[in-house]
Amino acid sequence: MKHTLSVLVEDESGVLSRIAGLFARRGFNIESLAVGPTEEIGISRITMVVPGDNRTIEQLTKQLYKLVNVLNVYNITNIACVERELMLLKISALKEYRSDILEVVNIFRGHIVDISKSFLVLEVTGDPGKIAAIQQILSQYGIVEIARTGKIALTRASNMDTELLLESTRAQKQFQYL
Incomplete structure (x- = not known):
């Protein structure tokens, strides 16, 4: 399963390199990576898509928290975004x-x-x-x-999962035709 992690880090040189090194040392691939500044000066958000089961992602999250410049790690895979x-x-x-x-x-x-x-x-x-x-x-x-x-x-402020709504609407339409 693919997981989406949102990692808040201090905006300092070498942070991304340390995170990538952590993944490389453990033999994990990062399928997608985007980095940019947040609304708070000096803080960046790293959004990455990582394959793995829940246990593996939990271990990676713990390892990320051990890095000095990592402030927060959010697994937003099952959250409305x-x-x-x-x-x-x-x-x-x-x-x-x-x-x-x-x-x-x-x-x-x-x-x-x-x-x-x-x-x-x-x-x-x-x-x-x-x-x-x-x-x-x-x-x-x-x-x-x-x-x-x-x-x-970004997580939805409304907590409304539009994908779930789309799926239920499609299911209702299919049911009407039966």
Whole structure:
């Protein structure tokens, strides 16, 4: 299972290196990593996606707390969150396919950020599922390059799990057709 950890750290040089070293020494992979400043000066938030079972994540959390500059570690995997990623795609865009590509980009509320005779560079922001979906659809046109940020996430103030709501709405609609 993949877990999302939100780690608050003192904004000092070497913190990220020590955290990455901790994971490397224990043979764990970080699938996604995003780091940035928080609302408080001198504090940064590291959001990472890590594969592992609950016991493994619990051990990693304890190890993270032993690092000097780590202030708090939150496992937000099963908490209602707003999650986003940013992806830039350079795609082969022959003249005859451009309108099809633009239609897909509009459906996913993406943006064209660069254009040339043979290529388009697209910007797409959304939850990880949306990012994966547009990447899969546009792959038929020839993706030349991709750059993705890691997932960033904040817990929802409302504690409303929109994914759970979407699933229950879909289930209700399917039940109506039976």
